[in-house]
Amino acid sequence: MSRIVLGVGASHSTLMNTNWDEVAHRDDARRFRAGLGEARELVEAARPDAVVVIGSNHFRGFFLDLMPAFTVGVAECVGSGESGTPGGPLPVDTDLARKLMWSLSDADFDAAFSLRLQVDHGITHALQYLLPDLDVPMVPVVMNMFAPPLPSLARCDAFGTVLRRAIESDGQDKRVLVVASGGLSHRLPWPKWFSAMSDDDRFLVEAWLNGRDSWKDYEVRRRQIIRAAEADINPEFDRRFLELLLEGDLSEIVAKSSAEIEEEAGNGAQEIRSWVAMSRALGAAKGRVLAYEPIDTWITGMAVAVLEPLPGT
Template sequence: MTEIVLGVGASHSTLMNTHWDQTIHRDRAERFRDALFAARDRLAAARPDAVVLVGSNHFRGFWLDLIPSFTIGVGECVASGESGTPKGPQRVDVPLARQLAASLVDDGFDIAFSARLQIDHGQSHAVQYLLDGLDVPIVPLVVNVFAPPLPTLGRCAGLGTALRGALLAAPGDARIAVIGSGGLSHRLPWPDWRDPHGEDEEFLTRAWLDGRDNWQLYDARRRQIIRAAEAAINTDFDREFLSWLEHGTAGRLTGFTTEQLADKAGNGAQELRTWLIMAAALDHAPAEILGYEPLPEWLTGMGVAVLDPARGHE
């Protein structure tokens, strides 16, 4: 019988790779990094046979010519390798991925699939830090969190529940871990692609539309625009969300609309859809918070949590 043995939620930031020496709050950064390493050790101890890796897209693997709400990689998977993250082919558990895709469709989710998927740091950051040294294949699941209209938070929770059912019904006796990569609160200087204002927003929208074959040509200016942004971290929201995870009530996030979540915690908080899917796949087992650090240099509230179903519900 297939078993879900662990869930992990973790923030990501490529600035860990590119601007570590410019990080002012080095003590916070080191504590966050140590929390990632601790989560990596928990994953190693759980001995998963495969990892369902739920992450976001930052317009390096998907572009505005086609943006599905949910996409599962069922064949080749290549990481774009931006900002010092892993680059090149990633090992996919193809039979499990295809079984999950079929099961989710049967369960009423018109999920897209890709036999040649390109991912970016929305998932490869987790490969770099959480799966470092672990010889384990992934099943990549990409969630649209930046190109409105976005899937509702309720739909994401439902997908997590359906994913749980699909995993538990999978043939064999595999041990599966689920990772949600993204968040917490942060605001990126990214436009609503439907109504860009000013030179920078028009440039970004054009990059998102035209970047499929040459995204690297846009990357330097993209980074400049992001680095010029001011941090907008809501520590109260972050701590409240982490408390919900601790008490197995992360489903409360579905009470937010997309607009309300952006107002409360920034457009980057839309990535919490990945945590919500992971938590629902773990049946909202109570989480252990391994770390939380607000890092304005990285524009983001950085958190790490582990959900161990062996702990049971309190």
């Protein structure tokens, strides 16, 4: 049977690509990037045959005309290529992806699937820094983390259980890496789609609804809005989350509602759903935090952590 050999959680920020010169002199930014480098070395040592990447989509592949809670890419997958992230066709492990879809269906998950999935940095940022050669086939899993109502944290936890079962029952002998992309605490200047008030709010909702064939037309103003936002990071929340992750028990977090997460750690913290699913898929594991830095310039609590399955699990 196939097995999970390593789990990695990594925050993402396209500002690390487009505005690195602004922070290259700062110790916190260098420490975070060094943490990604250490994680990349661990990935190389784990020799994965496939990688499952769980992340979000920032309205460059999914839009308000159709927003599934969970989507698995089972065939063609294309990176948007925004802000210096990988663009164009990405390799997909179609066999493992289809196995995951069947396992989700058998577990009464009504997940969507796509034979032509477009992903943005919610998936590709992790690939760029952990698997820069893009030579390991992946299974992209996109969770809705920005357009409420969101899948509950408990549902994302259950997704991790099904993912583990799918990998272990695929009839293959693959070494599988599971990557969680996104988080931790941060607050984006994004409105609720049902309560847009300011001109910027209405512009963003229009972009999220009508951008399927023209998302690039909205990019300049979108980035201006994000760059103008003040950082709202909660290091206490982040450090507690990482502590629980290493303890192997995220039940304290999973019990929280989406509203509680947003109030405590910002709407961007909803991306911890990917970490919750990854942790559950790993099961009993030993973990390390390779970096945690609340980087105001990137408006995000930036973390890198790894989980290694305990022998015999």
